[in-house]
Amino acid sequence: MYKGMMEIMERRIRSGQLAPGAKAPSESDLIAEFRVSSTTARRCLDELERLRLVRRVQGRRVCKACGTNVSAFGANPSTVARCERCGGELVTRSDDTEAVVRERLRVYWRDTRPMIEYYSHRPTFRVIDGAQEPEQVRQALVAAVMGVAKAAGLSVPPGARV
Numbered sequence: 001m002y003k004g005m006m007e008i009m010e011r012r013i014r015s016g017q018l019a020p021g022a023k024a025p026s027e028s029d030l031i032a033e034f035r036v037s038s039t040t041a042r043r044c045l046d047e048l049e050r051l052r053l054v055r056r057v058q059g060r061r062v063c064k065a066c067g068t069n070v071s072a073f074g075a076n077p078s079t080v081a082r083c084e085r086c087g088g089e090l091v092t093r094s095d096d097t098e099a100v101v102r103e104r105l106r107v108y109w110r111d112t113r114p115m116i117e118y119y120s121h122r123p124t125f126r127v128i129d130g131a132q133e134p135e136q137v138r139q140a141l142v143a144a145v146m147g148v149a150k151a152a153g154l155s156v157p158p159g160a161r162v
């Protein structure tokens with residue numbers, strides 16, 4: 001059911017019925033339409049958001065001049081016209097444009113999804129959120145590797161650099 005729901009949502013984004021990067025449908029929309037649990041609905045939204053296919057907050061913009069990210073939380077994005085730091089023009093982030101999102105989707109379904117399905121059945125499979133800050137990703141990776149090593153009864157020398 002989960003995979004079917006993801007595929008339907010992906011088709012809608014591909015067909016333009018739901019614009020890439022558009023505001024996400026609500027959890028209760030998904031529960032009503034697909035008759036899934038709130039856990040499954042949330043998992044679907046989490047994944048779509050992680051792939052940057054939908055947003056749960058208003059779109060981000062970036063200053064063309066200095067690169068500052070601007071989140072237009074709650075505000076009408078069109079009213080946020082200029083960078084607060086340097087007064088530069090604000091544009092949609094290039095990694096959020098429709099063509100980029102479509103390409104990311106294509107690669108995801110062709111390459112990434114089959115890999116996840118292949119490896120997810122292994123007991124050492126772990127999920128790490130790569131959208132975090134690099135240092136947080138590093139820490140999560142280290143924690144995951146240490147956890148697996150510990151569960152396998154391997155000892156890690158104190159002070160080992162990872």
Ligand SMILES: [Zn+2]
Binds near residue numbers: 064065084085086
């Ligand atoms: Zn600026």
